[in-house]
Amino acid sequence: MAIAAHEETVHGSGHAHPSDLQYVYVALFLGVVTGAEIVLGYRHPNALIIGSLLTLMVIKFATVALWFMHLRFDSLLFRRFFLTGILLAAGVYIAIMMTAFQFFGNDTTSVPLNKIPPPARITR
Amino acid sequence: MTDTIVHAPIPDQSEGHHTSTGLSNEKLAMWAFLGSECLLFGGLISVFLIYRNKPVGVGPKVSQIYDIPFTSVSSFVLLMSSLTMVLALAGIQRGDHRRARIWILTTAALGATFVAGQVYEFTSFVREGLGYTTNLQSSAFYTLTGFHGVHVTIGIIMLLSLYTLSLRGNLPTEKAETVEIVGLYWHFVDVVWILIFTVVYLIHP
Amino acid sequence: MALTEERPLLELTAGDDEVRQPLGSFRRPTSTTGWRSWITTVDHKRIGILYGATALTFFAIGGLEALLIRAQLAQPNGQVLSPERYNQAFTMHGTTMVFLVIMPMLAAFANYLIPLQIGARDVAFPRLNALSFWIFLFGGLFLYSGAVLDQIADNGWFNYAPNSGVLYSPGHGIDFWTLGLQIAGIASLLGAVNLIVTCINMRAPGMTLMRMPIFTWMALVAQFLLLFAIPVITVALFLLMFDRLFGGNFFVVQKGADPLMWQHLFWIFGHPEVYILVLPAFGIVSEVIPVFARKPLFGYPFMVFSGIAIGFMGWGVWAHHMFASGAGPVTVAAFSLSTMFIAVPTGVKIFNWIGTLWGGKLQFTTAMCFAIALVSQFTIGGLSGVTHSISPSDWQQTDTYYIVAHFHYVLFGGSVFGIFAGFYFWWPKVFGRCLDEKIGKIHFFTWLIGFNLTFGPMHVLGLQGQPRRTATYADGMGWNLMNLLSSIGAFTIGVGFLIFIFNVVKSRNNVVTDPDPWDARTLEWATSSPPPAHNFDISPTVSSLDEWWHRKYELGDDHKLHRREHPESFTAATPPENIHLPSPSYWPLIIAAGLPFIGWGLIYSYWLAGFGGLLTFVGIYGLVLEPSVDPDAGHHGHADTHDTHEPEPAAVVAGAAEAEEDADQ
Known part of the structure; x- marks a missing residue:
């Protein structure tokens, strides 16, 4: 699955890690983004606000994963494991939510009964 | 995006990783476990999102009683614990064990602050009339955030164990990877909260 | 012998000399024979046998x-069973067969064979492996412990909510079911992590991914499915548990809960689960057929990639279990299409098996018979499965015996036949004794006939409208004959199983001296039978797919294959001394023993849960702090410069996080 294309690649466990100061900068960045999120959170939630909140969330998520979890420096295999989980989760759960939120139309009875066309011909 | 994967040679023998891919078994196992956890939290979050839009029969809606400033502070605390965690790892990798211990303890303390905040939040919600059994939203909310809280608690227990191991001299620099792996778990718990903070607390139609 | 220097991979987790007596309590187990050696073993082969x-x-x-x-x-x-008992019987039958038979049976094969097939000394985390087994065992015992108190689940193996809520299922049967499956789920998750890391990281030099034996590949795909599917059912089980034990509202429709929530969560797990059950069986058959067709597997890369494709597509078809739930036209259309598509990679496999058989010198051993039976019977089940993708037809068939017929053709005709092909094939390797071929043939034909007699008529019954999960039917519905035939078939299968057991008992005297009696192809046949604790005396190196076969045969000048006189195997006259195997341990058993107490405690008294939680908690620390190689075990008589890196703790702590969740909830 995630490793299908990963044939015998040797990645080191990353010796070029950032310095402490760089980590602090990353944390500061995260703090600033969180501040922006909180400010946005108080605005009336229209599509733009929700979109920017979700974008900021993804940025924070990726920053922590790439820097603090060292995915930026570590083997691609780790990234693939994590991404497989994230993408599968996103796929199946978004599908459920679409069904539940009636994006797909949750039940057939929402079509008024008299609007359902009669079957063309019934053969017995 | 430029790929800055470090293509280092096979790690030297002293690291003790002699595997087909050159990657450590334990780290690979942790990443596999975290991949699995994505589906656990994904499920809990989506259950909450689906039930949040249902009308409540009794009790308040969760979104009516959020204390956003308070939650923001505790989110910030958890976020910063990721920084201290990574500093602890950097410390132990340098062989600076005293500093590593301090950062490990700080991380655990920040985590404990977060959990304490959550306990406070839960009790104040209950005082506002939102118990676990009150309505659909409350069950989903407490389960999701409670699961996360339990994960943080497990993380704190692991951190305190690391601290004790280190104090007794059982966590030499060669075992820095143990700290790294606990750190991965810790950061994962943090990124899950990043999701929860945004989709549960900040975005509420 | 400088084994560990040439092949450092095979040096398993080395000991930590600083912590001698973890928690200062137990003496470490040292016995290598007797019951004590079995309950403390960390050897993947013994754990496989236990599974x-x-x-x-x-x-x-x-x-x-x-x-x-x-x-x-x-x-x-x-009148044999009351309707209540009947409900319990079919619920426990389904639950048992899926979670306590086929899944652990495939775990048995995976545990036993994967390290041997990839040329490793053991799995990546031998102690975690023991933990998985004991957790599984205690989960199964917990699931059945409700029977003692007459609290048995009675809601079908997929246990639909809201019917499984307190309102409609007030007894504790569902609680035992929910908690039992949660415990078993921890075992599967730990096992999945372990085997994935094993396949990726523990391969012998030269064993690239595309040289891995096909069984290992299919088991690996199944472990990935487990890894990602188990958390989904864990969510569902937790929500149901919270509903039932703590008054949650997740499935309480009166409070506005979505009645489809459980169905979605269950089937997101449930459909990958179907492939978890069948892919390793496909792998077994893909090993058996080439050996007895005397040909390499036809289209090995296609077999691998179709397996991976099935693994991925298995995530996109779950709602075809819910066509009759009113899921809406777009949902139904989308999932109909994906269900039709998933037949394609499965079809690729069927054709590749036929391609392997085609033109081969077929040897109809019992294992081969079971393997061919899988190909044909699974095809029937697969075809009736495709009929479900046409949703109008599915509406007609839902909840009838047609469905029962379909999934038994897939799970019995697929998984179980595959498993028994594996039994007959690997029995001489595992026990150094052969199952009798003549009795095996009788077993096979009894089962083939019994199986078709049982489940064939169910197609007809289903199309005639007999509902499943209904305790009786009235006379005069036209169902009598088919039902009688089906019951006769079921008892025929029962007789066949007794024949198999007889064969097993009889095999004690049927010692085989040849470690490779079938002239097989993969690495496990290149070591003695049963293999020594360290698997291979000489560390394997691999240069081709079907490595062992290539070592045995060479192409002569006359362009014909010649068997080499003395193929280079991995056994040595004097066993090597320099191999570190992890020492046995009590802790996995202790950790696992705490879990059922947590379960009983959650149902009856929190004190019991506290005790269980404490047991598990202490056990986890015991296991983590215990050096994986006992420093006192006495095989340190050599100057060895292995490092003191003791890699298990973090992974065990982390892996056991799931276990602790139970404790903390």
Whole structure:
């Protein structure tokens, strides 16, 4: 699955890690983004606000994963494991939510009964 | 995006990783476990999102009683614990064990602050009339955030164990990877909260 | 011998000399024979045998439940079981067969074979492996412990909410079911992590991914499915548990809960689960058929990639279990299409098996018979499966015996036949004894006939409208004959199982001296039977797919294959001394023993849960702090410069996080 294309690649466990100061900068960045999120959170939630909140969330998520979890420096295999989980989760759960939120139309009875066309011909 | 994967040679023998891919078994196992956890939290979050839009029969809606400033502070605390965690790892990798211990303890303390905040939040919600059994939203909310809280608690227990191991001299620099792996778990718990903070607390139609 | 220097991979987790007596309590177990050695073993081969023996026991139990069902339905207005007992019988039959038979049986094969097939000394985390087994065993025992108190689940193996809520299922049966499956789920998750890391990281030099034996590949795909599917059912089980024990509202429709929530969560797990059950069986058959067709597997890369494709597509078809739930036209259309598509990679496999058989010098051993039976019977089940993708037809068939017929053709005709092909094939490797071929043939034909007699008529019954999960049927519905035939078939299968058990008992005297009696292809046949604890005396190196076969045969000048006189195997006259195997341990058993107490405690008294939680908690620390190689075990008589890196703790702590969740909830 995630490793299908990963044939015998040797990645080191990353010796070029950032310095402490760089980590602090990353944390500061995260703090600033969180501040922006909180400010946005108080605005009336229209599509733009929700979109920017979700974008900021993804940025924070990726920053922590790439820097603090060292995915930026570590083997691609780790990234693939994590991404497989994230993408599968996103796929199946978004599908459920679409069904539940009636994006797909949750039940057939929402079509008024008299609007359902009669079957063309019934053969017995 | 430029790929800055470090293509280092096979790690030297002293690291003790002699595997087909050159990657450590334990780290690979942790990443596999975290991949699995994505589906656990994904499920809990989506259950909450689906039930949040249902009308409540009794009790308040969760979104009516959020204390956003308070939650923001505790989110910030958890976020910063990721920084201290990574500093602890950097410390132990340098062989600076005293500093590593301090950062490990700080991380655990920040985590404990977060959990304490959550306990406070839960009790104040209950005082506002939102118990676990009150309505659909409350069950989903407490389960999701409670699961996360339990994960943080497990993380704190692991951190305190690391601290004790280190104090007794059982966590030499060669075992820095143990700290790294606990750190991965810790950061994962943090990124899950990043999701929860945004989709549960900040975005509420 | 400088083994560890040439092949450092095989040096397993080395000891930590600083912590001698973890928690200062237990003496470490040292015995290598007797019951004590079995309950403390961390050897993947013994753990595999334990899995297999446990699963066979549950197979007998689940089979008896099936016979009860068929006895009840043999005639109209059956009086063998009360309707309540009937509900319990089919629920426990399904649950047992899926979670306590086929899954652990495939875990048995995976545990036993993967390290041997990839040329490793053991799995990546041998102690975690033992933990998985014991957790599974205690989960199964917990699931059945409700029977002592007459608290048995009665809601079908997929346990639909809201019917499984407190309102409609007020007893504790569902609680035992929910908690039991949660415990078993921890075992599967730990096992999945372990085997994935093993396949990726523990391969012998030269064993690239595309040289891995096909069984290992299919088991690996199944482990990935487990890794990602188990958390989904864990969510569902937790929500149901919170509903039932703590008054949550997740499935309480009166409070506005979505009645489809459980179905979605269950089937997101449930459909990958179907492939978890069948892919390793496909792998077994893909090993057996080339050996007895005397040909390499036709289209090995296609087999690998179709397996991976099935693994991925298995995530996009779950709602075809819910066509009749009113899921809406777009949902139904989308999932109909994806269901039709998933037949394609499965079809690729069928054709590749036929391609392997085509033109081969077929040897109809019992294992081969079972393997061919899988190909044909699974195809029938697969075809009836495709009929479900046409949703109007599915609406007609839903909840009838047609469905029962379909999934038994897939799971019995697929998984179980595959498993028994594996039994007959690997029995000489595992035990150094052969199952009798003549009795095996009798077993095979009894099963083939019994199986088709049982489940074939169910197609007809389903199309005639007989509903499943209904305790009786009236006379005069036109169902009598088919039901009687089906019941006769079921008892024929029961007789066949007894024949198999007889064969097993009889095999004790049937010692085989040849470690490679089938002239097979993969690495496990290149070591002695049964393999030594360290698997290979000489560390394997691999240069081709079907490595062992290539070592045995060479192309002569006359362009014909010649068998080499003395192929280079991995056994040595004097066993090597320099191999570190992890020492046995009590802690996995102790950790696992705490979990059922947590379960009983959650149902009856929190004190009990506290005790169980404490046991598990202490056990986890015991396991983590215990050096994986006992420094006092006495095989340190050599100057060895291994590092003191003791890699297990973090992974165990982390892996056990799931276990602790139970403790903390």
